[in-house]
Amino acid sequence: MTRLLEIDHVSVGYDGTTVVHDVSLALNTGVIGCLLGPSGCGKTTLLRTIAGFEPASAGRVLLDGQVVSQAGWTLPPERRQVGMVFQDFALFPHLTVAENIAFGIRGQSSRARRERVTELLRLIGLPDYGPAYPHALSGGQQQRIAVARAMAPRPRLLLLDEPFSNMDVELREGLAREVRAILKQEDITAMLVTHDQNEAFAFADRIAVINAGRVLQWDTAYNLYHKPIARFVADFIGQGRMLTGTVRNKHEVETELGTITGRIPETCQPGDPVDVLVRPDDIQPDDSSPIFGEVMEKAFRGANFLYTLRLGSGDTVLCLAPSHANYALGERIPLRLGFNHLVIFPRQTGPAMVS
Numbered sequence: 001m002t003r004l005l006e007i008d009h010v011s012v013g014y015d016g017t018t019v020v021h022d023v024s025l026a027l028n029t030g031v032i033g034c035l036l037g038p039s040g041c042g043k044t045t046l047l048r049t050i051a052g053f054e055p056a057s058a059g060r061v062l063l064d065g066q067v068v069s070q071a072g073w074t075l076p077p078e079r080r081q082v083g084m085v086f087q088d089f090a091l092f093p094h095l096t097v098a099e100n101i102a103f104g105i106r107g108q109s110s111r112a113r114r115e116r117v118t119e120l121l122r123l124i125g126l127p128d129y130g131p132a133y134p135h136a137l138s139g140g141q142q143q144r145i146a147v148a149r150a151m152a153p154r155p156r157l158l159l160l161d162e163p164f165s166n167m168d169v170e171l172r173e174g175l176a177r178e179v180r181a182i183l184k185q186e187d188i189t190a191m192l193v194t195h196d197q198n199e200a201f202a203f204a205d206r207i208a209v210i211n212a213g214r215v216l217q218w219d220t221a222y223n224l225y226h227k228p229i230a231r232f233v234a235d236f237i238g239q240g241r242m243l244t245g246t247v248r249n250k251h252e253v254e255t256e257l258g259t260i261t262g263r264i265p266e267t268c269q270p271g272d273p274v275d276v277l278v279r280p281d282d283i284q285p286d287d288s289s290p291i292f293g294e295v296m297e298k299a300f301r302g303a304n305f306l307y308t309l310r311l312g313s314g315d316t317v318l319c320l321a322p323s324h325a326n327y328a329l330g331e332r333i334p335l336r337l338g339f340n341h342l343v344i345f346p347r348q349t350g351p352a353m354v355s
């Protein structure tokens with residue numbers, strides 16, 4: 001695998017205000033990346049910088065080892081061989097589906113265009129829709145056509161800016177998975193922008209969690225969930241609560257749910273107060289346990305229950321229990337802590353809550 005995109009200490013600003021700070025990350029050929037973060041964190045600005053629509057105020061963007069942006073110089077978007085897919089599809093309503101897809105390859109022979117359109121229609125699962133007009137298609141079908149149109153010229157990189165956010169929530173994840181499969185079949189390298197972590201998890205191989213213009217972690221979905229390296233990442237990804245703990249030694253933290261074993265950061269000393277990240281799937285009801293939590297809230301989700309439980313100290317934890325484990329509000333549940341990874345952060349004053 002070769003390195004296709006390299007973002008090297010890039011900063012970007014508007015009118016002298018920096019909104020993307022010193023970002024470095026790289027994408028190998030065929031890998032799908034994602035810029036994930038809350039509204040206003042700078043993800044669209046970074047994507048537009050990769051596309052060549054915004055200039056970098058510091059650092060460099062490289063495509064295939066070639067500098068395409070650096071302070072004071074920007075290769076125009078049309079010379080980057082980069083495709084874009086937007087939130088609003090931007091299909092031409094007066095052109096048929098086939099004509100829309102062929103739009104980006106106008107310079108090719110009519111036979112080559114026809115073959116590429118046929119190939120892409122098959123790839124997106126709409127082989128018979130060439131003569132149809134966009135208005136006759138569903139939102140999901142239109143978005144797949146927008147992806148096919150962007151893929152037609154075989155861009156070296158495909159950039160997707162919130163492409164699923166106009167869809168119903170229940171369709172989004174499925175469409176993200178479908179489009180991912182389409183890109184993987186053609187070995188396309190892509191970068192998605194989204195604020196929706198389910199979409200990011202369904203779509204991307206690697207995800208950059210961004211806050212206030214800085215990339216806090218560039219990692220797999222699994223590691224972001226199980227091994228967040230920053231408190232913001234722990235808060236933003238998945239659900240959970242921070243449990244009060246005290247470092248006992250290099251391997252153990254004492255909490256009211258018992259002693260937890262794992263790797264303690266070098267910076268933590270015995271006796272230090274810490275917050276321990278506890279995910280809902282780390283806590284299981286266990287009749288043999290002497291530790292109890294009181295049910296404060298419960299949400300039935302079909303396959304399971306999500307309980308919010310108050311411990312003796314007043315700290316709360318979430319507990320994902322099987323769907324037959326039906327406890328009443330106010331009931332005291334015996335609990336067991338079953339950890340895979342110990343994630344701790346130096347104690348922070350104020351509410352220790354994760355989404």
Ligand SMILES: Nc1ncnc2c1ncn2[C@@H]1O[C@H](COP(=O)(O)OP(=O)(O)OP(=O)(O)O)[C@@H](O)[C@H]1O
Pocket residue numbers: 014019037038039040041042043044045046195
């Ligand atoms: N053209 C512009 N001129 C001035 N400021 C801008 C411009 N575009 C974006 N900004 C500001 O830059 C910051 C980052 O915006 P950006 O659109 O990159 O964030 P985002 O993470 O994509 O947010 P959203 O998910 O809401 O689109 C915000 O404070 C925004 O107000």
